[in-house]
Amino acid sequence: MTLLEIFPSLRSAMTPRLDPAVWPASTHVDDHDRITVAGVALADIADQYGTPSYVLDELDLRHRCRTYREVFPEAEIAYAGKALLTRAVATWVTEEGLSLDVCSAGELAIALSAGVNPRRIIMHGNAKTPAELSAARDAGVGRIVIDSHAEITLLAATLTRRQNVLVRVTPGIDAHTHRAVATGVTDQKFGFPLEHGQADEAVRRVLGQPRLNLIGLHCHLGSQITEVEHFRTAVDRMIAQMAQIRIDHGTILTELNLGGGHGISYVCGDPQLDLSSLAATLDDALDDACARHRFPRPRITLEPGRAVAGRAGVTVYRVVSVKHVTGGRTFVCVDGGMSDNPRVALYGAHYSVALANRHSIAAPAVVTVAGRHCEAGDELAVDVQLPSDLHPGDVLAVPGTGAYHHSLASTYNAVGRPPIVAVRDGRSRELIRRETVEDLLRREVSG
Known part of the structure; x- marks a missing residue:
């Protein structure tokens, strides 16, 4: 006893x-x-x-999906499948109203085998192979995120119909906080830096391809981010870039994907990202940036993975x-x-x-x-x-x-x-x- x-x-x-x-x-x-x-x-x-x-x-994961939908009612929430993807998980998140982002042909195949509507799938990857681009094209995914000049040429050459795409931009923000990994800084493998006109050149090339339908920009600041102010800075810089694209090309982009990287606690006392604070910050930042640049408010997409499944x-x-x-x-x-x-x-x-x-x-x-x-x-x-x-x-x-x-x-x-x-x-x-x-x-x- x-x-x-x-x-x-x-x-x-x-x-x-x-x-x-x-x-x-x-x-x-x-x-x-x-x-x-x-x-x-x-x-x-x-x-x-x-x-x-x-x-x-299962119910914990579903609850976190619903929380995102409740806290961000006007945003699209796309679950980042790289965090954890099985047919069951794909089913759970889509049943809870989330879209899905994938970054390989294998993740795409899992999603499709679970019956996910391909129009609700976003295809990522900094080094997509020709086979992966073909798989995304043939499946009819909703959006492909362009990550290199080679990808622009390759994708445009194989399309038989218009494909919605986003251009991934690195906004030059170091969100390295408590145990974070920064991917929003300029010197790394993802996307096109805002600096030195590299993002501008990528946008110009995409708009020059009639079968690529550029609808928005994408950025991802890193992982395990717990400070909401980094996202305010991202909104400010991305809206400024979208406004400049309108001036330079006469194109109004309607989508802004701010990625994920929302931090969670792993041990007692760890900080974590407060979703209500993030929602208020994004709303305020969008109002301010869009008013300053006289730019119509775009639809926001967020891509949590760890914060849903972790x-x-x-x-x-x-x-x-x-x-x-x-x-x-x-x-x-x-x-x-x-x-x-x-x-x-x-x-x-x-x-x-x-x-x-x-x-x-x-x-x-x-x-x-x-x-x-x-x-x-x-x-x-x-x-x-x-x-x-x-x-x-x-x-x-x-x-x-x-x-x-x-x-x-x-x-x-x-x-x-x-x-x-x-x-x-x-x-x-x-x-x-x-x-x-x-x-x-x-x-x-x-x-």
């Missing part, structure tokens, strides 16, 4: 195990002190589907060993790692970790949760507090793993990628099955 069973009143006085800013909204602790998501115990997920497994709260996901692992290094760290080694979550190694990302299969009253210990792969840098969480009585067989849960985990997963060390398990109303179902050794061997064509 545990102390909590003898004195139940202690439970309400304890520090909460789960920060509501980090975990799915449906996360709770059941009567057996196990963490549950959408009424399903994560320990049961581990037992039924194995570990590691990605767990995805917090809906939790990854479960099983502890394989606990290793105490004299004079050094304590390593809690689990059966996953950088093959299912490369973000720690790639970006120095930080995550919360919790014991999911039981509640411990042991003193906390500062540990490093390490992965199973043959790399010293294969660490999932460094200097996190977990109970000192952790042992092999325990189940750990890492929240905030709905975005850029399945999408970035690899088969390093010939370890198959985890399944995606959707949870809703106390039930679970596989969306993507676990990749097996047989799957890996099936790709071999000679020996």
